Amino acid sequence: MPVTAKICGLSTPDTLDAALAGGASHVGFVFFPRSPRHLAFDQAAALAARTGERARRVGVFVDPADSLVVEAVVAARLDAIQLHKVTPARAAALRRTAGVESWVALAVKTAADLAAAPAYAGAADRLLYDAKTPDDAALPGGMGVRFDWRLLEGARHPLPWALSGGLDAGNVAEAAMRTGARLVDVSSGVERAPGVKDVDKIAAFLQRVAQL
Numbered sequence: 001m002p003v004t005a006k007i008c009g010l011s012t013p014d015t016l017d018a019a020l021a022g023g024a025s026h027v028g029f030v031f032f033p034r035s036p037r038h039l040a041f042d043q044a045a046a047l048a049a050r051t052g053e054r055a056r057r058v059g060v061f062v063d064p065a066d067s068l069v070v071e072a073v074v075a076a077r078l079d080a081i082q083l084h085k086v087t088p089a090r091a092a093a094l095r096r097t098a099g100v101e102s103w104v105a106l107a108v109k110t111a112a113d114l115a116a117a118p119a120y121a122g123a124a125d126r127l128l129y130d131a132k133t134p135d136d137a138a139l140p141g142g143m144g145v146r147f148d149w150r151l152l153e154g155a156r157h158p159l160p161w162a163l164s165g166g167l168d169a170g171n172v173a174e175a176a177m178r179t180g181a182r183l184v185d186v187s188s189g190v191e192r193a194p195g196v197k198d199v200d201k202i203a204a205f206l207q208r209v210a211q212l
C-alpha cells in the first residue's frame with residue numbers, strides 16, 4: 001500500500017500549489033491564533049477554493065469552541081477536523097457538531113501515552129500519533145519535535161492512524177519503516193522558519209514519500 005502525506009500549516013498559494021503538485025493527499029489549515037500558521041477564515045476560504053478536489057482539507061484546532069469549528073468547516077470547506085488537547089467525550093461532541101471526519105492528535109512521549117488511544121475508538125475516525133511538546137511550549141504541535149518511533153513497533157491501533165512530529169525528507173522513510181505508517185503528516189519539516197513553508201522542501205518531502 002502506498003504512503004500518502006498531509007502537508008500541514010499551509011498559508012500561501014505557492015506553497016499550497018507545491019503540495020498539490022507533489023501529490024499530497026491532504027492539506028492542513030491551522031485555526032489556532034497562537035500559531036504562526038494561523039489562518040483567518042477569508043484566507044482559508046481562498047486556499048480551499050484553490051485546492052478544489054485535488055486533496056482533502058484538514059482543519060487543525062486546539063481545544064476549540066464549537067463555533068470556531070463550525071465556522072471553519074464552512075469557510076474552508078473542510079473534509080476533516082484535527083483536534084489537539086481534547087478528551088474522548090469532547091472529541092465525540094465536536095465530531096457530531098462538525099459533521100465531517102474527525103482526527104484526534106495523541107501526544108506521545110512514552111509508552112504510557114499510548115494507553116489513552118483505545119478511549120478514542122467511537123469518538124474519532126483517525127488517531128494522529130504526534131510528539132508531545134514540552135509543558136511550557138507555545139504550541140502542542142508544529143514544533144518539529146519527534147518521539148521514539150520504536151514505541152509504535154508492534155502496537156495495536158484502535159482506529160485508522162497517521163504519524164506526525166518532527167518528520168522531514170531525511171527521516172520520513174525510516175519513520176514509515178519503523179512504525180508502518182501509511183499516512184504521514186509534516187509541518188515544520190518543510191519550512192525555512194516557523195510558519196514559512198518552503199516549496200523545495202515540500203517537493204523533496206513528497207518525492208521521498210512517493211518512493212516508499
Ligand SMILES: O=C(O)c1ccccc1N[C@@H]1O[C@H](COP(=O)(O)O)[C@@H](O)[C@H]1O
Binds near residue numbers: 030
Ligand atoms: O502547526 C501548528 O502550528 C500547530 C498548532 C497547534 C496544533 C498543532 C499544530 N501542528 C501540527 O503538529 C503536528 C506536527 O508538526 P511538525 O511536523 O512536528 O512541525 C502536525 O500534525 C501539525 O498538523
